[in-house]
Amino acid sequence: MGPLVLPPVLDRFAAGMIAADLQHRAGRGGPVVLDASGIERIGMAGLQLLLCALHAPLVDGSAAARLDRPSAALCEAARLAGLTTHLGLDTEERR
Amino acid sequence: MTLDEIQAVFFQECEEGVAAAETALLALKAGDRDGETINTIFRAVHSIKGGAGAFAFAALQSFTHHFETLLDKVRDGELAVTPTLADLLMAAFDILVDHVAAAREGSTPPPDEAMVAALQDALAGDVAHAPASATGDGLSFDLAAMMADTLAVAEEASEWTLSFTPTREDLANGGEPLLLIREILSLGGRIERVDVSRLPTLDQFEADAAWLGWTIAIPGTVEESAICDVFDFVADPASVRLVRGEEDAGGASFDEPSSPIAPPAPVAPVATVAPPTMPSPSLATTPSAPSEPRAATTAPAMIRVDLEKLDRLVDLVGELVITQAMLSQRLSSHGMAAAEELADIDQLTRELQDSAMAIRAQPVKSVFSRVPRIVRELEASTGKRVMLEVEGEATELDKTVIERIGEPLTHLVRNCIDHGIELPADRVARGKPAEGRLRLAAEHKGSRIVISVSDDGAGIDRARVLAVAVERGIVAPDARLTDDEIDQLIFAPGFSTARTVSNISGRGVGMDVVRQNVQGLGGRISIQSMPGAGSTFALALPLTLAIVDGMIVRVADQTYIIPLTHVVESLRPETGAVQRTGFGTSVLNVRGAFLPVLSVAEQLHVRGGVTEPSEAVLIVVETENSGTAILMVDAIVDQRQVVIKSLETHYQQVDGVAGATILGDGHVALILDVEGIVALRGSMQWLKAS
Structure with missing residues (x-):
């Protein structure tokens, strides 16, 4: 299963659409890779979705999703909201 | 709703805010130091500022900002309220009222540079430099003296703690809480905690919901108003809490997913930022130093109706x-x-x-609320000292009456201060307190409202009034007038005893206009004056201008209405009981009082009416200015409510007739102007005789 490419604008509307897709993919087993490289704008709804996805445990206890290649816009939004650590972006930055 | 309509609502809210602020300021001046009193003023000014910003009234917005900033310091206890600071706030309030009026009328905003400088100096506690800016620009107070005892700067402000927990409503309609956080961070804020404990599992995720909460520390040097401004348009006021110092309840983390976020217990003054009620953004803050809760904590449910x-x-x-x-x-x-x-x-x-x-x-409060400012201005311009007492301001009157009574009342107040109350030195010399007393009262009396303006001044100088009246040809030199008649002369057109023409009164216009306005409302004005002790002007006004209880009477083949408010009793005299006098008038002894009997037929020149009193019906009527009299009619037909239709609108003014109405049979009947009819006959002499 390939990565789920997140849209440039991750607003409330997009978050609702992706949430449904994520549930579907998570239900098929294994963590979903979220390609966040294309995010240009993200709001509170988008950040909440990412937090849910990253911390929703699968049956084996692993996370339902993991972020891949976070864009600068996502990192900035996370920093602004104080969620860098919660989204694992500090680890990402160190890497 | 159009923009104009929204703007009209803003100005209505301005009026309400101004009235509330003035009441609170007067309480402050009188020594009330309750935190809620300060908050009331702050809320009003802040709301006006918000609306001014929304409608681009730049001058109003700018002035309210300066005013609000000082109020904020007072609210926080960083500036102690002293009588002199209360005076400064009152003076600033007067300019705020002018700003609002200018914004509403689209006229040039009032000059406020001196006041802004005074507010800023007061804020900075710069006593040494304050006078130059404050008094040099025409302000009538000395800021140095004013502020000398006000500077009680509290300890250095501790850090603010902001708790922001957006709700679903905050996300609706494109709301983006992250933008607000960005603004707060730009003020120097730093995120202390993010509460993610309420986040759901992925299958329960809703894009419209809000699950995050932030705790943000903000430097104590940042003004509260600046923080609150950021949240002016937050949809849910409960989502924002602001406290001085640290909160003792924080957000949870992912390690404790089931723990709901607990509302932080305030450890310091708490401010809840309320959302604006469009279109006038308003900010409601709870008391910075909460006192005992007021009795009425819930506002009555109201709607605005065109x-x-x-x-x-x-x-x-x-x-x-x-x-x-x-x-x-x-x-x-x-x-x-x-x-x-x-x-x-x-x-x-x-x-x-x-x-x-x-x-x-x-409530007449909307009219009475103008008076304190008038008194303040007259105190400043005349050097007199006046203690204003207000009573019965909750008394209610028809809106039309309220709107039209403002000018007459204002003039009476000016007249009492300008002509009645003496200068402090003169009062002391006469054994009176240096401070004069002006009393404004409203009360129900039967079906009328009586508004009275009283002073404890010199009273009407009747000798001088009479001399001026003779000099101006208003009365004949050999006229012998009673005290009451002399008092009535001040209502004569063009009459004025003022030795100098001032901008207060004394232009020879006014009191006659006052009486005309009051009479135009179906009201009456009366005077009671005692030399050396003061005067009372009483305005008796109808509760409504639309419908009146009336006695339907017949005179010849005409039907008339006598308003029941005037009617005392009706009687049919025995033959010979009504006695003719040498003045061509008849009188009747009613339980020892000889009352003039006035034939309505004669007064209104109606032919065919009953001329023999014993065959007629006599109706005893009371008037405000002319005492008691008797109207003679042919018969009483009925008694019922009638709808007043203006005669002037449809025809023209007729002496002795107050209006017209449509009867049940479709005929038009005239409503008698009892006051006018009795006055026409000059019944005052009769009253004096009786």
Whole structure:
């Protein structure tokens, strides 16, 4: 299963659409890779979705999703909201 | 709603805010140091500022910002409220009122540079430099003296702790809480905690919901108003809490997913930022130093209603009254006058009328609230000292009466201070307190409202009034007038005893206009004056201008209405009981009082009326200015409510006639101006004689 490419604008509307897709993919087993490289704008709804996805445990206890290649816009939004650590972006930055 | 309509609502809210602020400022001046009093002023100014910003009234917004900033310091206890600071706030308030008026009228904003400088100096506690900016620009107070005892700067402000927990409403309609956080961070804030404990599992995720909460520390040097401004347009006021110092309850982390976020317990003054009620952004803050909760914590539910709709309702009720009268008359002609249902309809119509009129009623407070400023201005310009006492400001009057009584009342107040109350030195020399007393009162008296303006000044100088009247040809040099008649001379057109023309009064216009305005409302004005002790002007006003209880009487083949407010009793005299006098008038001894008997037929030049009193019906009537008299009519026909129709609108003013109405049979009947008829006859001499 390939990565789920997140849209440039991750607003409330997009978050609702992706949430449904994520549930579907998570239900098929294994963590979903979220390609966040294309995010240009993200709001509170988008950040909440990412937090849910990253911390929703699968049956084996692993996370339902993991972020891949976070864009600068996502990192900035996370920093602004104080969620860098919660989204694992500090680890990402160190890497 | 159009922008103009929204703007009109803003100005209505300005009026309400200004009235609330003025009441609170007066309480402050009188020594009230309750935190809620300061908050009331702050809220009003802040709301006006928000609306001014929304509608781009830059000058108003700028001034309110400076005003609000000082109020904020007072609210936080960083500036102690002293009488002198209260005076400064009051003076700033006066300029705020001018700003609001200028914004509403689209006129040039008032000059406020000096006041802004004074506010800033007060804020900075710069006593040494304050006077130059404050007094040099024409302010009538010395800021240095004013502020000398006000500077009580509290300990260095501790850090603010902001708790922001957006709700679903905050996300609705494109709301983005992250933008607000960005603004807060730009003020120097730093995120202390993010509460993610309420996040759901992925299958319960809703994009419209909000699950995050932030705790943000903000430097204590940042003004509270600056923080609150960021949240002016937050949809849910409960989502924001602001406290001085640290909160003792924090957000949870992912390690404790089931723990709900607990509302932080305030450890310091708490401010809850309320959302604006469009279109006027308003910010409601709870007391910074909460005192005992006030008794009324819930505002009465209210809606704004277009005045035209109310007027339409009142018109319809008026038509209903007429139709009901017609129905009553029709049924009477069929022998069904005593039908129970008819009495019920009569009662219901009366209640409906009372309810409709009550909707239009407003407290006289809206008029009385102008007076404190007038008093302050006159104190400053005359050097007199005046203690204002207000009573009965919750008394309600019809909106139209309220709107039209403002000018007459203002003039009476000016007159009392300018002509009545003496200078402090003169008062002391006469054994009076240096501070004069001006009393403004409103009360119900029967079906009228009586508004009185009293002073404890010198009283009317009757010798001087009479001399001026003679000099101006208003009365003959050999005229012998009673005290009451001399007092009435001040209402003569062009009469003024002022030795110098001032901008207060003394231009020879005013009191006659006052009386005309009051009479135009169906009201009466009376004077009581005692030399050396003061004067009282009493305005007796009708509760409503639309419907009146009337006695329907017949004179020859005409039908007239006598308003019941004037009627004391009716009687049929025995033959010879009414005695002719040498003045061509008749009198009747009513329980020891000789009252003048006035034939309505004669007064209104109606032919064919009963001339023999023993065959007529005598109606004893009371008037405000002319005492008690008797009107002679042919017969009493009925007694009922009638709808007043203006005679002037449809025809022209007629002496002795106050208006017209449509009777149940469809005929037009004239409503008698009892006051005018009695005054026409010059019954005052008779009253004096009796």
